[in-house]
Amino acid sequence: MATPPPAPHRAKGRPRSAAADRAILDATREALAEVGWGGLSIGQVALRAGVAKTTLYRRWPSKNELVMDAVATQLEELEVTDLGSLRADIEDVVAQFAALLSRPETQAALLALFAEGTRDAQLRKRIRQTIVDPQKRLVRQGRANAQARGELDPDCDEASAAEEIDIIFDTIAGTVEHRMLVSGEPVTPDWISRFTTLLLNPLPGFRA
Amino acid sequence: MATPPPAPHRAKGRPRSAAADRAILDATREALAEVGWGGLSIGQVALRAGVAKTTLYRRWPSKNELVMDAVATQLEELEVTDLGSLRADIEDVVAQFAALLSRPETQAALLALFAEGTRDAQLRKRIRQTIVDPQKRLVRQGRANAQARGELDPDCDEASAAEEIDIIFDTIAGTVEHRMLVSGEPVTPDWISRFTTLLLNPLPGFRA
DNA sequence: CAGATACGCTACGACTCGTAGCGAAAGAGC
């Protein structure tokens, strides 16, 4: 995403330092992981980033925007994969999610952002557009690949398939989030394998 | 849980007002939903609860403890059900989760608590014991009921079954949390039905 | 070189924090 901070930027005088941007966003994530949302002070972030406090205020009007950008810049790494089978692709997506959520700074920043989103409809909308939707695209692409490979029934209602994808995405993202962010337990390859099995197959031992 | 605030309480002088406790916890949840974790000030909570600021400081040493109790007192309502079929039981559990997470005050308080948990190992442990484990028991009981009704294969490895339950719980809780708390989308009976279908059956159109 | 913008620094009023001290209120125990 690399949202450049809101700036008029008429490209006339001295341009804004891109290095400062990176330093600030890094410092924001670190500070958030250490002192939490409540303890996050602009002054401390500026000190840690090695910039003046006023520089920070000039670029980001509120904590929300700052943390939003700090998180978004860390979320560009998810990639669509085609490993040859639906199962392998799903496991890969889950592993990518897990890797993303494994960094303590990302954990704190994401959850703090989600918490703020419950109070700020506009922020929640930005979260959806910036974080959720791109991830959802990943799952959609994975399904399309599987269909192209002939792993899925071709005669399947298109409309309901779209809804299924939403549910599947919520399931994948939510399950990993819950395990790592709430319970704080690790997501191992073994766990990923079992989870994928549960997703693809009927409940073990269950006769429908 | 109804954790009484830490108090020596030698039962000699004037006892602590239980009404004040309730007022404080209610005010905490409301304030959290309005101003968020960062904006949550003890002074404001006291004002809203109609008690003196000093009274609050006497009972709860930190914001973490206060919010923890504020959330815990709202989470006692989940109940084990036996509606006669595994599918119905699962749908009921999902519906209970959804009802719990539908209140804006609970949403904000829970996510704020989770966010703090990423920085505070002790708090995370309390979250597990107070919130996660009781909910997990629900799923375990549901599975036991299904097994008693003969809905599950009797000859199923016990050890791996326990691990399956953990995964299933993470899946149920995480999916609902993600949809309601992150995306902010509603959990309707129709959605619950589709989600349960996905959980119990193989991926639609997928040939394993 | 002149113009324009960003940067770092300092100082400022306004606000909130958590604590201490006090008299009054409210039960417990005899």
Added chain:
DNA sequence: GCTCTTTCGCTACGAGTCGTAGCGTATCTG
């Protein structure tokens, strides 16, 4: 009913942070 003990509400306090303004310097454009 009387006394003792603890809590309660109130006020005042120093400490600290907030976000902003002003100014001189640094850095890039044309």
